Amino acid sequence: MDFFFEPKGIAVAGATPDPNAGGHHLLANLTLGYRGPIYPVNPKYDDILGMKCYSRVSEIDGTLDLVLIFVPARAVPQVLEDCVAKGVRGAIIQSGGFAEVGPEGKALQDRCLAIARGGALRLWGPNCMGFIDTWKRHVFSFITTEGWKDVFQPGEVSLIVQSGLLSAGFIIALMSNRTVGLAKVCSIGNKCDVEETELLGYLLQDPATKVICLYLESFVQGRRFLELAAASDKPIVVLKGGKTPSGAVAVASHTASLAGNDDLIQGALRQAGVYQADDFFEMIDMARVLGRPFAVHPSRGERAGIAVLSYSGASAIVTADHLEKRGLGLASLSASTLDCLQSLSPHWMPIQNPVDFWPAIEKHGVAATYKKAIKALHEDPQVDGLIVHLFSGLPAWSIDVARIVPDLNPPLKPILFWTLGERRHVEETRRSLEELGWPVFDEIQRMVRVMACLFESRPKTGRPSWMDPDLTPPVPDITRSLDALALQADRRPEKILDEHESKKWLSALGLKVVRETLIQNLEQALKAADETGYPVALKGRVEGKAHKTEAGLVKLNLWTPDQLTSAYHEMSTLPARPRSFLVQPMLRGELELIVGITRDPQFGAAVMLGLGGVWTEVYRDVVFRLAPLGREDVLEMVSELRGQILFKGFRGSKPVEMDVLGDWLIRLGWLALTYPQIREIDVNPLLVVDGEPVAVDATLLLR
C-alpha cells in the first residue's frame, strides 16, 4: 500500500483556487510537506497556486501514483475511469454522497468499486478525511490547512478512524491540545475497498508506529483482524461504536441473547490481546501510556501493587478508592523503602502507602523529597507501578518539575502523574513532564483506569490460528456419529431440536449428559422412575418448543409415584399435548453453569461460558471466546467471570474439574467450526455435580 502512504506523484481532482473550498485545502496541504510532483486537476483553470492545472487525470504526463478526489459524488466515476486509464494505483475519495446517504449512494459507490476493480486501482473512502503522516508532513486531506500547520506533533501513535467528520474534529483536538504525538492518521470513511484490517497490517509493519488506535463500528474481516492483533507486539486500542443491543432481532437461544451486540466482540478482542476503550479521549489516554517503554510484570491472576506518592491525604484516599474499584491493590512497601521515606518525613508522620509526603516536603522541599521517594518506590520489588501527585501553583512547588524525577531510563515500572492547581502551572508541569516521557493526567479516575489497563493480561502467543484453524477432531472417531446426526438434521423440517435430540450431539461429542428415559405413557414413566430412583424430573416433548418451563412442560422434584402420576396427567392435558416424555433423575449440583455456541456475523463461531440459573439474564456474568479455543482460553474465561470464586470450591463444595470444563468448551468450539448447519447451542443448565459438569438440558438450533 505504499502508493497511498508514499506515493510518487499526487493529483488532486477538484482542486480550486477558492480559499474556502476543500479542493483548495487539499492542494495547499500537499505543499506543506509532500516532496513529489503535485498535479491540480480542474478543467476550469490553467494553474492553481502556481502549479499547472490539468483538465483530466488522464492528461497528466508525469509520474502519478495517487489521486485525491474531492468532486461531487456523481462526478467521481468519470475521475476513476481516468485513473484506471492512466494506470493510477490508488484513489482517496474524500467526497460524501455515497453509501452513507442511502441506496442511491450505495449504488454509486458500487459503481466506483467496479470501475476500480476493472483496473488495478485501489479505493480509499469514500466519505472520509483521508490520510496524514506527521513525520513526513504528508497531509492528504481536505481539512482546512489552518487546522494543521502549527500543531504537528509527530509521535508514535497511529489512528484508524471509521467516520467522516468526527475524525477531523478529533484529530484537530488532539493536535491543538498536544495530547499525544501522532504518527499516521487514517480516516477510512465508508471503507468500500481499503478497510481497517488491511491498514492494521500495514501499520503493524510501520517503523514509525508503536501503538495503534481504532474507532470502528464494524469489522470487515473480523477474524483476520484478530489474527493480526494476536500476532503483534504493538499495543492496539479499539473504541467500538454501537454497543447497544439492537433489540430488533429476535433470538431464540440464551447464548445469542447474552451475546448482545457487544459481549461477544469484547471477548473476541480480549482473546486477541486488544485493549478496549469507551470514549475518544480515553482511547488516546490508554494509547499514550501503552506506547511508553514501561515494563509491566504482573503475574497472571495476581493483583498488581501500586504505590501512591502524594502531598494530600484526600487525593491519596480517592486514588486508593479508584485502585480498589479497578482491581489494583496498594503495594505493601518493603522495609528498606519505608526506612528511606521515613528518614525524610518527621517522626510523628508514620509512612505507609499511600505516602502522604507533605510533612517531608515542608521539611526538605519538593525536589529533594520527591526525587528520593520516587527512586525508592520505583526500586521497591513490592511495587508494580507508581502514581505521583503534584501540586501546580503553590510557591513551594515553583520548581522545575523535571527535577523531581530521578534518572530512570528506561523505567522499570509504569509511573503516572496527576496534577492539580492553577491552569497555566498545570500546563507547564504537563509539558515538561511529557517532554521527558512521563504521562500526566487531570483526573484521578482516568489515571487509574489507564494504570489498570497496563496490568490487564495480554497473552499474545500460542494462540490458534483464527483464519485456518486446525480442525482435527478433539477425540478420535467422533465424527462418524456426528455426521449421522448432521445428515438427519439436514433432512428434518424443524430448526429447533428438543432437548433429547440436542443432547445426542453432546453425547456424540463425548460430553456427559444427564441419564434420561424416553417414555410414551404413564406406565413407562413409573417404570423408568423406579429404575432411575426418585426424585425425578418429567419433561414433555413438543415439536419446536424452546421455552419449556414457561409452557408447563417441565416438572421437577417428583419424589413419589403419586407426584409423578399427577405431573404426567397435568402435562398430558396441556393444549400443546406432548408427543412423548423424558424421565430424568434430579441431580444435585453445587453450581449451575450455562455454556453454548453462537455465531457472530463479523467474527463467526463463538463459545460462551457463564453462571447459570434464574439470575443469568439478571447479572449477565458470561464471557465469550471465538472458536477454536485453547486450554488457556478456558482458564482466562473463568478468570474473567465475576463469579470465578465459585469454580474453586465454594463453602466446602468440590472445585470444578477444569480439564473437563475445558473439554466442554473446546469441543463445542470445534463442533461449531466443523458443522456449519448448527446455528446455536444452549446447554442450560450445565450442572456441576461433584466437580464434574453434566448437561441437564440443551437446545440446538439449526440454520
Place this chain on the structure above:
Amino acid sequence: MDFFFEPKGIAVAGATPDPNAGGHHLLANLTLGYRGPIYPVNPKYDDILGMKCYSRVSEIDGTLDLVLIFVPARAVPQVLEDCVAKGVRGAIIQSGGFAEVGPEGKALQDRCLAIARGGALRLWGPNCMGFIDTWKRHVFSFITTEGWKDVFQPGEVSLIVQSGLLSAGFIIALMSNRTVGLAKVCSIGNKCDVEETELLGYLLQDPATKVICLYLESFVQGRRFLELAAASDKPIVVLKGGKTPSGAVAVASHTASLAGNDDLIQGALRQAGVYQADDFFEMIDMARVLGRPFAVHPSRGERAGIAVLSYSGASAIVTADHLEKRGLGLASLSASTLDCLQSLSPHWMPIQNPVDFWPAIEKHGVAATYKKAIKALHEDPQVDGLIVHLFSGLPAWSIDVARIVPDLNPPLKPILFWTLGERRHVEETRRSLEELGWPVFDEIQRMVRVMACLFESRPKTGRPSWMDPDLTPPVPDITRSLDALALQADRRPEKILDEHESKKWLSALGLKVVRETLIQNLEQALKAADETGYPVALKGRVEGKAHKTEAGLVKLNLWTPDQLTSAYHEMSTLPARPRSFLVQPMLRGELELIVGITRDPQFGAAVMLGLGGVWTEVYRDVVFRLAPLGREDVLEMVSELRGQILFKGFRGSKPVEMDVLGDWLIRLGWLALTYPQIREIDVNPLLVVDGEPVAVDATLLLR
C-alpha cells in the same frame, strides 16, 4: 455562624511582612474585598501593609468577631486564650500540626478545643485553608493572593472540603479554569468543632448558594446531615473518600460484611436524596448542571428519553452507547418533530434519533438548522432531555454559537452540549455557551453521566425523621414478648444466638419463620419429620456457632427416615457435638433473599435487602437504608437491586408480596432502633414461597 461569614472585625494572628509567608497572604487576601476593620497581630512588628500591628489579640481595642490564626501549632493555645479573654466569637486555625500528625497533635488540638469551650469561642479547623466568599470577595485563607485575584468567578455552587492542601489546589484549578462559578468555599480540615453538618445547615439557608458540594471522609453527625439534606430542595453532591473496605475488622454477619465501608453510606445518602460523585471534577460537573434551572420530569421507574443532535454519526453512536450504559434511553421522536427535522434534511437522509444533521447543515448552514432542531426537540413531549454535539474550528462552524440556541428561558428540559475541535475554538464555544447558562462538556461519557444524575429519582419529602424517629411499635402489643427476649438476652453470656433463639425474635415481631421442632434424640427427630412431612432439614445446635454449613451442622433434603437417621448419626459424632437439633420442612421457594440489620458508627442502625443464595458475596446485589424505613424506602430498595425483575414474578412464578416484604424491612428497622442490645441480625435465606417471604435461617448478634 455569621461571625465566621460576615465578621465585624478580623484579626490575623501570625501576620508578617514577609511576602512569601502564609501569614502575609492571609492579611493581603483580606484587603482584596473585606470592608471591616483588620488587625494584624505579631509582637515583632509595629505595622504591616500600612496597618497598625498588635502584639496580642487581647490588646486589640476595636470591634472584633473573628481571628485567623497562622502561628506554629504550639503557639495556638495562647492565641485562643487571648481570643476568649477578648470575647472573640470565632477562630479559624489554619496552621497544621494537630490531630493529623498523631497523638501529640491530637492532645494539642483537644487543649485548643477545651480553651474555646471555656469561653464562647467557636473553632474552625485546624489544618485547613479557611473560607472564601466570592460574591463579597472575602478570602479568609493563607493561600497565595496570586492564586485568587484575577480569577474570581462568583456563582451558585458552594463547597465544603475536608482536607487541607487538596482544597487549595482544587479551588485554584476550578477558578483558573473557570469551570464553575463558586459562592462560598469552606475548607474545614480537622473539623474539631465546626463540621460539615453545621456548615451544610448554614449554606442551605444561604441565598447565594444554590448547590452544595462536599468532599468528606467522615460524617460527624451522620443522621443530622441526612435530615438536613432530605428536607432541602438544594441539590447536594458528596464525594466520599475512603470507600475501600478496610478488611481489618472481622465481621460475623453477612449483613455487616456486605455493608463494607461504603455500600451502607451509599444507601443512606441516596435515601436523603444526596447525589454521589466518584472524583473531584466529576462532583463539580454534576453540581454545575444540577444548579441550572432545568425542569426534570421523569416518572419514577421509567427510562428517560434523550434526544441527540449531532453532526457526526460516530459521536452520536458513542453517545447512544453511553446513554444505554447509564440507564437512559433514546427518545422516540414525535411525528411533528420528525417532520420538522426532515424538512431541513435532504430526502435521502431519513431522520431518526440520534439525529445526524450534517446533510442539513451542508444545505442550510449550522445556525439555521441547529436553532430550529433544538427548538423542535426541546418542545417534543417525547423528549426528556437533549444532547447537542458541536464542532469547533471548521469554517462552516465559524459562527457565534449563541445563535444556534433558541430562546428558551427557562428551559423546560436539560440541554447539555459536547464540543470537539481546535483548542481555542473549543474554549470560545464553551465560554459563550456557558455565559448563556448552557453546560458544555469535553467528554461524552462525563456528559452522559451528568445527564443520568439529573434523572435519578430524588424523593425529598415525606421522610421519617432520622433524628427523632417515631418509635411506635409497628404492630400493637408486640413489645411484651420482645422485652422478655431482650431481658433473657441481657442475661446470657453468649453474643451469637443460634438460629432457634434468633428466630424467636422474628416471630415475636410478627414475621413468618419456617416451622421447626426442637429435638434431643433420634426418636424425636423421626417423629417430628413424620409430623412435618418429608423432605426435611436437620440442623445441629452448637453454642455460639455462626457458620453452621461449613461445620457440617446442616443436612438438607432428607427425604426418608433412613436419610434422616444417618444424618442424625453423622452429626452426633461431630467433634462439636450438638446439644440439640432442629427438624424443619424443606421449603420450596421461588427466590432466595437476604435481609438483615447492622449498625454504622456514623449513621447508626441500617436495614439491608439483597439477593441471597451462594452468589450473595459474589454479586453483592444488596441495598441499605437507615432505620426507620417507610414504605417508599422499601419500593426504592427493590428498584435499586440489579435483580429487581426477580421480584416481579420471574418465569411464571408469583411476584413477591411487597406489603409483606415491607413489613419485614420496616419491623427490622424498628427493632434495631428500639433494642440497642442487638448488634446485627442476618436473615439468610429469607425464602419467598408463593410470593410470601419466610425466614429459613437467622442469626442475631448481641452487643
